[in-house]
Amino acid sequence: MSAATSPGDFRRPDTLALAHMWVAFSLFAVGTLLGLYQLLERAGMVPASARTYYGSMTLHGVVEAFVLTTFFIVGFGYFVTATSLGRAVRWPRLAWIGFGTMLLGTVVAALSIVSGNASVLYTFYPPQIAHWTFYAGAALLLVGSIPWIVITLAMQVRWKKENPGRPIPLSQFGMASCAILWAWTMVGVVVEVVFQLLPASIGLTQTIDVGLARALFAWTLHPIVYFWLIPAYVGLYTIVPKAAGGYLFSDEMGRIVFVMLLVFSLPIGLHHVFVDPEQAAGWKLAHALGTFLVALPTLLTGFTVTASLETAGRLRGGRNLFGWIRTLPWGEPVALGGILAVVTLLPGGFGGLVNASYAMDAMVHNTQWITAHFHLIFGGTAVTVYFAIAYYLWPRLTGRALYSRRMAAAQLWLWFSGMLALTLPWHYLGILWMPRRIAWAPFDPQIVARWRPYSLAMLVGGTMLVLSGLMFVANLLLTHRNRNAAADREMVYAETMEPVVSVPALLNGFTTWNWLLVVLMAMAWAYPIGQFFFMDVHKTLVWGVK
Amino acid sequence: MHIHPLEKRWAAISLLLVGTLGGLIVYTAVAMSIHPPSNVEAIDSTRLHLTPEFSEENLGVKREKDGTVVARVVMARFMVVPHEITVPAGVPIVLRVATPDVVHGLHVAGTNIGTQVVPGYVSQVRTTIDFASVARIGVRNADGSVTVPLFCNEFCGLGHQSMWGRVIVTPK
Numbered sequence: 024m025s026a027a028t029s030p031g032d033f034r035r036p037d038t039l040a041l042a043h044m045w046v047a048f049s050l051f052a053v054g055t056l057l058g059l060y061q062l063l064e065r066a067g068m069v070p071a072s073a074r075t076y077y078g079s080m081t082l083h084g085v086v087e088a089f090v091l092t093t094f095f096i097v098g099f100g101y102f103v104t105a106t107s108l109g110r111a112v113r114w115p116r117l118a119w120i121g122f123g124t125m126l127l128g129t130v131v132a133a134l135s136i137v138s139g140n141a142s143v144l145y146t147f148y149p150p151q152i153a154h155w156t157f158y159a160g161a162a163l164l165l166v167g168s169i170p171w172i173v174i175t176l177a178m179q180v181r182w183k184k185e186n187p188g189r190p191i192p193l194s195q196f197g198m199a200s201c202a203i204l205w206a207w208t209m210v211g212v213v214v215e216v217v218f219q220l221l222p223a224s225i226g227l228t229q230t231i232d233v234g235l236a237r238a239l240f241a242w243t244l245h246p247i248v249y250f251w252l253i254p255a256y257v258g259l260y261t262i263v264p265k266a267a268g269g270y271l272f273s274d275e276m277g278r279i280v281f282v283m284l285l286v287f288s289l290p291i292g293l294h295h296v297f298v299d300p301e302q303a304a305g306w307k308l309a310h311a312l313g314t315f316l317v318a319l320p321t322l323l324t325g326f327t328v329t330a331s332l333e334t335a336g337r338l339r340g341g342r343n344l345f346g347w348i349r350t351l352p353w354g355e356p357v358a359l360g361g362i363l364a365v366v367t368l369l370p371g372g373f374g375g376l377v378n379a380s381y382a383m384d385a386m387v388h389n390t391q392w393i394t395a396h397f398h399l400i401f402g403g404t405a406v407t408v409y410f411a412i413a414y415y416l417w418p419r420l421t422g423r424a425l426y427s428r429r430m431a432a433a434q435l436w437l438w439f440s441g442m443l444a445l446t447l448p449w450h451y452l453g454i455l456w457m458p459r460r461i462a463w464a465p466f467d468p469q470i471v472a473r474w475r476p477y478s479l480a481m482l483v484g485g486t487m488l489v490l491s492g493l494m495f496v497a498n499l500l501l502t503h504r505n506r507n508a509a510a511d512r513e514m515v516y517a518e519t520m521e522p523v524v525s526v527p528a529l530l531n532g533f534t535t536w537n538w539l540l541v542v543l544m545a546m547a548w549a550y551p552i553g554q555f556f557f558m559d560v561h562k563t564l565v566w567g568v569k
Numbered sequence: 570m571h572i573h574p575l576e577k578r579w580a581a582i583s584l585l586l587v588g589t590l591g592g593l594i595v596y597t598a599v600a601m602s603i604h605p606p607s608n609v610e611a612i613d614s615t616r617l618h619l620t621p622e623f624s625e626e627n628l629g630v631k632r633e634k635d636g637t638v639v640a641r642v643v644m645a646r647f648m649v650v651p652h653e654i655t656v657p658a659g660v661p662i663v664l665r666v667a668t669p670d671v672v673h674g675l676h677v678a679g680t681n682i683g684t685q686v687v688p689g690y691v692s693q694v695r696t697t698i699d700f701a702s703v704a705r706i707g708v709r710n711a712d713g714s715v716t717v718p719l720f721c722n723e724f725c726g727l728g729h730q731s732m733w734g735r736v737i738v739t740p741k
């Protein structure tokens with residue numbers, strides 16, 4: 024079913040994909056160094072400076088959460104859509120304009136942060152207001168990703184018209200759900216930036232409705248995590264089983280999962296403001312229940328990906344209940360990345376359930392537990408699959424064999440163990456009430472002494488991660504100059520155990536789901552956002568950041 | 570359309586798991602009324618010092634006419650006012666917190682007191698402090714009470730880390 028495509032079959036967007044991913048991965052490496060600096064500063068090993076610390080933290084967050092992700096996803100997305108549908112990217116010039124816009128936005132925002140005028144962290148909660156260039160840069164990064172949404176969906180619509188009744192390839196179905204999710208997701212933060220933060224930052228308004236801003240940001244804050252995660256799931260479903268030498272266990276379950284991720288992850292953002300005073304308990308409870316639903320697609324994914332890996336292990340001679348685990352291709356970087364990502368999903372998902380637990384959130388809210396949690400689930404699961412995808416794509420994009428498979432496998436193990444070494448003590452610091460986002464700890468020695476051993480342990484994990492990140496980038500860089508040509512440049516996706524001949528219309532498009540989302544989003548947000556327009560709100564004065 | 574029987578079984582198990590967890594939350598919320606702080610009470614934060622409730626002389630811990638213990642705290646860049654409050658363990662207490670400037674967070678070690686403090690709103694936490702759990706991590710004082718730190722846990726500017734106070738908990 025999956026059509027193999029070589030660069031010559033049509034104008035495959037290899038350069039477009041490489042350009043996006045190189046921006047993503049080079050800034051990713053810079054970002055890990057910032058993370059290590061922050062650990063050292065908190066441990067008292069470099070001179071303490073709040074200005075440098077919070078500036079660094081803002082840049083670290085913006086680079087890893089917004090730049091790495093958006094550039095990687097858009098680049099990977101173009102490549103998946105083109106190779107899954109077997110045709111060139113439509114409107115390639117528009118795609119490059121989008122790339123340029125995103126790059127410009129990144130540079131502007133980065134300069135704004137480095138100049139010390141935008142130390143508002145990557146969540147930029149008002150009424151603290153950064154220099155306007157920070158918001159302008161962020162807006163350009165967002166706007167520059169819109170062409171990708173348009174192109175991804177336009178290509179799918181045309182393909183469907185030309186292939187009536189045929190199932191959209193799962194890889195494309197997943198990326199289309201990601202594009203639609205991204206369109207819905209950005210609405211909240213775009214409205215906040217354009218109507219509240221930009222006007223305040225250029226001095227047009229002196230006051231701001233903080234409750235409204237927090238609700239709009241919460242609209243975006245949950246689904247954006249799934250914008251980062253869906254491409255990783257696309258990799259787990261359609262690339263990892265192939266690289267492991269097995270089959271995808273079930274195509275249909277994959278479709279159900281992508282639909283669920285889209286529909287369930289959007290109307291639940293109030294869980295980010297569980298302990299906010301301006302939202303009522305009933306609405307928080309409703310969003311809490313929705314949050315539990317979004318655990319479903321991840322539980323299903325864990326099963327299907329494990330079952331797919333099992334087919335690979337058994338084909339390679341694995342017997343008995345667990346014998347197939349031993350025979351998995353542990354030295355194959357793409358498969359290894361997939362395996363480690365799924366393993367990381369277990370502790371990461373557990374932490375997520377704790378945070379989602381309504382009143383229990385008050386115990387861990389804004390402690391180090393939260394930062395530990397999202398580093399584990401994002402850095403541990405999503406980014407590990409980004410690595411695996413890169414190892415799969417680089418020979419195909421460059422025509423050169425991967426510089427070193429052994430180095431790649433070592434890099435993945437180092438990342439996996441470094442991430443655990445970093446985040447396990449980090450979670451515990453949160454349970455010991457250590458607040459997140461503090462440049463140092465000027466509190467009573469009793470409590471600080473309790474934190475010390477865990478802060479030092481984190482340093483070990485952080486160092487491993489920086490090393491691993493540099494190994495990853497070096498391997499990709501050296502691949503470009505490798506004398507050995509790639510075995511082949513064909514892009515192939517995993518085949519399903521049983522061929523997929525037809526799927527119900529509901530699992531072959533998104534129209535119905537979009538209408539359902541209109542209803543769900545209205546139900547979930549009309550009151551929590553609308554209340555600020557009819558209740559007696561006192562606007563707040565705007566505060567600078569210096 | 571084809572879903573493997575094993576996958577169906579796993580989907581059922583997953584649904585059961587998610588349903589149980591969600592059910593537990595609804596149960597604790599409805600039957601035991603355990604909620605996060607959510608009182609939706611607006612206040613003009615630009616005139617906070619002029620409101621009778623959050624004027625300077627009214628801050629700190631008071632026993633109201635009906636017997637409840639109420640602690641009123643203002644969180645402002647980068648201090649907690651008053652810096653130290655004394656509350657009893659084992660009895661229901663109410664914390665009312667407001668800010669004249671930006672968003673802060675209030676978290677008291679050893680307790681389940683945790684709330685965002687958002688300009689324009691009064692945050693309110695109702696709880697009963699368990700003496701044993703604060704005693705486990707706090708500093709013991711000569712009179713038998715225990716001191717635990719109170720942190721700001723929302724980034725509020727370059728002095729954020731310096732924004733903290735103390736809660737002295739007296740045994741029942």
Ligand SMILES: [Cu+2]
Binds near residue numbers: 244245246248292295
């Ligand atoms: Cu969320």
Ligand SMILES: [Cu+2]
Binds near residue numbers: 674724725726728
């Ligand atoms: Cu603070």
